[in-house]
Amino acid sequence: MSRIGKLPITLPKGVEVKIDGNKVSVKGPKGQLEETFSPEISISMEDGTITVTRPNNEPRIRALHGTTRALLNNMIVGCSEGFQKVLDYKGVGYRAEVNGTDLVLNLGYSHPITVKAPEGITFEADIKTHLIKVMGRDRHLVGLIADQIRKLRPPERYHGTGIRYQGEEVKLKAGKAGKTGK
Numbered sequence: 001m002s003r004i005g006k007l008p009i010t011l012p013k014g015v016e017v018k019i020d021g022n023k024v025s026v027k028g029p030k031g032q033l034e035e036t037f038s039p040e041i042s043i044s045m046e047d048g049t050i051t052v053t054r055p056n057n058e059p060r061i062r063a064l065h066g067t068t069r070a071l072l073n074n075m076i077v078g079c080s081e082g083f084q085k086v087l088d089y090k091g092v093g094y095r096a097e098v099n100g101t102d103l104v105l106n107l108g109y110s111h112p113i114t115v116k117a118p119e120g121i122t123f124e125a126d127i128k129t130h131l132i133k134v135m136g137r138d139r140h141l142v143g144l145i146a147d148q149i150r151k152l153r154p155p156e157r158y159h160g161t162g163i164r165y166q167g168e169e170v171k172l173k174a175g176k177a178g179k180t181g182k
Contacts, residue, residue: 087132
């Protein structure tokens with residue numbers, strides 16, 4: 001059995017799950033998510049716990065088993081608590097601020113860059129600590145938007161400037177050795 005796939009999912013308070021064949025909808029305090037899963041994997045719910053089972057041990061079915069359980073768990077956690085990615089930016093004149101629902105970034109280019117927030121995503125920017133928070137209920141979308149923001153100015157290896165994930169270590173390279181004066 002898959003170590004992840006065989007784990008039952010317990011529902012937190014305030015989260016409702018509706019299973020209609022292979023279509024699952026989750027509703028919680030942070031919002032609602034719907035997903036259609038493979039019909040080869042069976043999803044059942046009883047007494048506030050969801051179990052995911054597979055019909056056989058084919059490699060493709062075993063992979064679907066763990067993936068289905070992980071996606072279901074992410075839907076439940078997203079609708080109850082939500083997900084967030086924290087980005088750190090560093091550089092002379094770099095600035096991030098939230099304008100309505102959009103994120104406006106000044107990253108050393110000749111123009112500010114506006115990142116539109118898709119439905120279900122919110123931004124927070126703190127000028128003092130140089131942090132950008134990307135928050136939402138869909139784990140995949142939160143990670144995707146955070147990666148798109150990071151790609152606008154990836155970490156630079158010589159000065160350490162750019163946008164990086166909080167806690168990400170960037171090894172700095174040594175610059176050119178100066179002339180010896182001969």
